[in-house]
Amino acid sequence: MKAWLTTTVAASALGLMLAAAPAMAQDAASAPAADAYTPDPDAKEGGAIVITYKDDVATLDPAIGYDWQNWSMIKSLFDGLMDYVPGTTELRPGLAESHEISEDGQTFTFKLRPGVQFHNGREMTAEDVKFSLDRVTNPATQSPGAGFFGMIEGYDAVAAGEADSLSGVTVVDPTTVEIKLSRPDATFLHVMALNFASVVPQEAVAEHGADFGKNPVGTGAFKLGEWALGQRVVFTKNEDYWRDGLPYLDQITFEIGQEPIVALLRLQSGEVDIPGDGIPPAKFQEVMADPEQKARVVEGGQLQTGYITMNVTMPPFDQKEVREAVNMAINKDRVVQMINNRALPANQPLPPSMPGYDEGYDGYAYDVDAAKAKLAEAGFPDGFDTELFVMNTDPNPRIAQAIQQDLSQIGIRAEIQSLAQANVIAAGGEKDAAPMIWSGGMAWIADFPDPSNFYGPILGCAGAVPGGWNWSWYCNEDLDKRAAEADSIVDPARQEERAEMWSKIYTDIMADAPWVPVFNEQRFTMKSPRMGGADNLYVDPVHIPINYDYVYVNDVQ
Numbered sequence: 001m002k003a004w005l006t007t008t009v010a011a012s013a014l015g016l017m018l019a020a021a022p023a024m025a026q027d028a029a030s031a032p033a034a035d036a037y038t039p040d041p042d043a044k045e046g047g048a049i050v051i052t053y054k055d056d057v058a059t060l061d062p063a064i065g066y067d068w069q070n071w072s073m074i075k076s077l078f079d080g081l082m083d084y085v086p087g088t089t090e091l092r093p094g095l096a097e098s099h100e101i102s103e104d105g106q107t108f109t110f111k112l113r114p115g116v117q118f119h120n121g122r123e124m125t126a127e128d129v130k131f132s133l134d135r136v137t138n139p140a141t142q143s144p145g146a147g148f149f150g151m152i153e154g155y156d157a158v159a160a161g162e163a164d165s166l167s168g169v170t171v172v173d174p175t176t177v178e179i180k181l182s183r184p185d186a187t188f189l190h191v192m193a194l195n196f197a198s199v200v201p202q203e204a205v206a207e208h209g210a211d212f213g214k215n216p217v218g219t220g221a222f223k224l225g226e227w228a229l230g231q232r233v234v235f236t237k238n239e240d241y242w243r244d245g246l247p248y249l250d251q252i253t254f255e256i257g258q259e260p261i262v263a264l265l266r267l268q269s270g271e272v273d274i275p276g277d278g279i280p281p282a283k284f285q286e287v288m289a290d291p292e293q294k295a296r297v298v299e300g301g302q303l304q305t306g307y308i309t310m311n312v313t314m315p316p317f318d319q320k321e322v323r324e325a326v327n328m329a330i331n332k333d334r335v336v337q338m339i340n341n342r343a344l345p346a347n348q349p350l351p352p353s354m355p356g357y358d359e360g361y362d363g364y365a366y367d368v369d370a371a372k373a374k375l376a377e378a379g380f381p382d383g384f385d386t387e388l389f390v391m392n393t394d395p396n397p398r399i400a401q402a403i404q405q406d407l408s409q410i411g412i413r414a415e416i417q418s419l420a421q422a423n424v425i426a427a428g429g430e431k432d433a434a435p436m437i438w439s440g441g442m443a444w445i446a447d448f449p450d451p452s453n454f455y456g457p458i459l460g461c462a463g464a465v466p467g468g469w470n471w472s473w474y475c476n477e478d479l480d481k482r483a484a485e486a487d488s489i490v491d492p493a494r495q496e497e498r499a500e501m502w503s504k505i506y507t508d509i510m511a512d513a514p515w516v517p518v519f520n521e522q523r524f525t526m527k528s529p530r531m532g533g534a535d536n537l538y539v540d541p542v543h544i545p546i547n548y549d550y551v552y553v554n555d556v557q
Contacts, residue, residue: 037085037092039245040533040550047553048251049273049531051546052258052266056230059213062198063136063143069276071195072543073254076235076247077119078198078218081110081129082189086543086550087536089355089449091189095124095199095219095242105184105490112175116242118201119223126177130169131202133179134158137166145196148447151185184488186498190448193542221247221549231256235548248552264526268293273528273553274538274546281395284340287526298525300539301353303446305346305454308388308403308516309428309437309472316384317435323513325374326436327364329410330516335402339395343519349454349506351520353541356451356502363510363517371410383411389427389434391441392418400438428471437471443521449541451502455483459509474514479505530555 059065062078083094093099096110116124136143137158149155153168168180181188191197204217216224221243225236233254237247254276258266263275264283279287279297287293310317310326317323332345347363350356375383388407390400397418404414414436419427421441427434446453457463461480463470486501509515525538525545533551540547 040552042532043248043550043552044532044554044556045245045248045552046250046556047248048253049249049551049553050253050255050271051274051276052255052263052272053276054257054259054263056256057227057233057254060216060224061213062195062200062216062218063132063141063145064213065195066144068544072540072546072548073233073235074195074198074216075220075543076222076252076548077216077220077224078195078200079116079220080193080195080197080199081112082193082197084193084449084542086547087534087540089353089541091193094193095129096192099189101490105488106181108179108181108188109172110177110179112177113242114175116219117240118204118219119217119238120201120204121240122201122203124199124201124219125174126171127174128199128201129177130166130171131205132199133169133197134165135200135205136196138164143196145194148191148194148196151181151183151188151191153180153182155182184490186487186490186495187448187450187452188490190450194448222252225251243549247549249548252548267526267528270528273531275526276545278545279524279526281340284342284524288340293526296527296529298527298535298538300523300525300536301344301351301541302521302523302539302544303351303354303449303541304443304521305349305351306343306443306518306521307346307349307439308518309434309439310514310516311432311435311471311473312512312514313431313473314435316378316380317386319378320513321374321378322380324364325371325378325410326407326412327513327516328367328371328374329406329412330403330518331366331406332518333366334406335399336519338398338402339519342524343521346517346520348510348517349459349515350451350502351446354446354449354451354454356499356506358503358507361503361507361510364513368409375410375412380411383413385413385415386435387417388414388436388438389417389419389424390438391421391424393421393441396438396440399440403438428469429467431466431473434471438518439471451499451506452483452487455502455505459514472514474509474512476509476512479508 053069057070060074062074065074079095081094081096083092085092095113095116097113099108099110101108118124135141137146137149137155139161152166154166157163158166170178172178201217205212208215221238221241222235223238226234235252237250260277260280263272266272267275310323312318336343336345348361388400390396400416404416407414428437444458457469459470459474461475464473464475482505486498489498523539530553532554537547537550
């Protein structure tokens with residue numbers, strides 16, 4: 001998914017090796033009996049809002065859409081078996097009002113909510129759930145999220161074109177669906193909350209075919225009212241939505257073709273409620289320096305880390321002492337200042353809002369003298385020459401220059417290779433091509449809130465392959481075994497233990513120092529004075545960027 005800030009663009013590219021990237025379930029082994037959410041007593045029903053975007057929406061098909069612009073739009077049009085408590089990463093029931101898990105953790109039986117209707121008026125059934133899962137995993141659909149379902153029995157046969165239906169998904173009766181896994185996987189319920197797992201009606205897909213993304217039909221809080229390509233997308237309230245009292249708004253209009261600076265001016269004049277592309281970088285300091293404008297800005301964390309990789313297979317980065325020296329040499333505070341403080345300095349791969357983040361871990365302190373001593377210990381008292389690859393869009397070349405200057409202070413002479421994103425990605429995926437990479441423009445945003453999503457693709461052995469995303473080429477087979485052990489824990493009573501296992505995995509990774517974690521981006525959403533709802537709805541970690549279902553306006557007559 002594209003990052004919320006314009007400072008970087010997240011890769012989130014698990015389509016390359018998703019099956020190798022399981023993730024944690026944070027209370028996921030049993031859904032709560034209730035929604036664990038109290039409706040806002042101050043919420044007002046009715047009204048309409050305007051949101052602007054520069055670019056048109058690519059698609060509203062949940063099996064296809066995979067960017068930050070359409071992610072929360074799709075979530076408002078569709079539902080999955082599982083969901084999250086608004087503004088949090090806490091799982092809760094979705095279209096499945098309850099579920100049971102077998103003792104071996106490999107069979108999930110979901111009981112569907114009765115009476116849920118699609119936007120076309122037909123009642124949803126277990127057949128729709130099976131159809132939707134078969135569709136998203138079918139290679140003909142070309143879903144970028146197909147690999148997320150790799151733990152379901154029969155996935156390999158479908159992916160290989162040897163079957164057109166997942167053998168592990170069985171319709172027990174119209175309101176019950178059973179899903180068998182080929183292995184215990186604590187990430188599974190998170191996968192069932194992804195957009196890719198949204199339930200769609202077979203007849204609507206059959207009617208519209210490849211154009212279903214322009215004619216979406218779901219069970220969500222809003223339905224598509226109008227789509228004028230290049231001009232606007234209009235959502236209208238689903239009067240028959242299965243969550244009582246929601247949504248609060250009657251209509252959302254997404255105006256397309258609005259430059260971010262123009263959108264900000266229109267917000268200031270009261271014509272726009274939320275500039276979807278965020279605060280323009282050139283105007284960020286001006287906005288934050290104005291108390292009246294700053295009061296309308298909501299700041300929140302996101303599940304992102306920007307980092308420097310060091311190729312542990314290429315000398316001299318095959319020496320841990322050299323990698324430790326680089327970790328000590330980077331002035332992360334200065335880098336954060338370069339992007340107008342729109343991030344927090346990082347000291348570990350996991351971002352602070354991710355389960356498993358170790359608040360007690362200090363990481364490598366910025367210490368030039370200690371870094372020089374480490375280099376001397378490794379046999380490089382005078383430093384060495386190397387290359388630093390970077391994506392060639394601002395501010396990434398400027399960040400690379402700051403990294404270059406920091407490295408020069410300890411004698412490392414890094415030549416910057418500023419290239420197009422595709423070329424940097426290609427170099428990272430070639431074992432002996434890129435000694436160092438600044439990940440900006442390709443930094444990792446988690447696809448769901450689980451610590452293992454930061455491991456398999458970008459730090460595990462499965463990602464250290466040609467074309468992979470583990471650009472440090474770091475492969476620790478012992479950590480791989482421990483990661484697999486952690487992800488086999490589906491018992492809800494052991495989830496804290498599982499989080500601790502992941503915390504220890506990441507601190508052990510940092511002991512080997514294949515990365516320099518540099519910063520965790522913050523999200524900044526600006527809203528009009530009339531907008532209501534809790535702040536965390538405007539920086540929702542799952543409904544990126546905004547949870548449209550729960551926000552409202554205060555000026556409804």
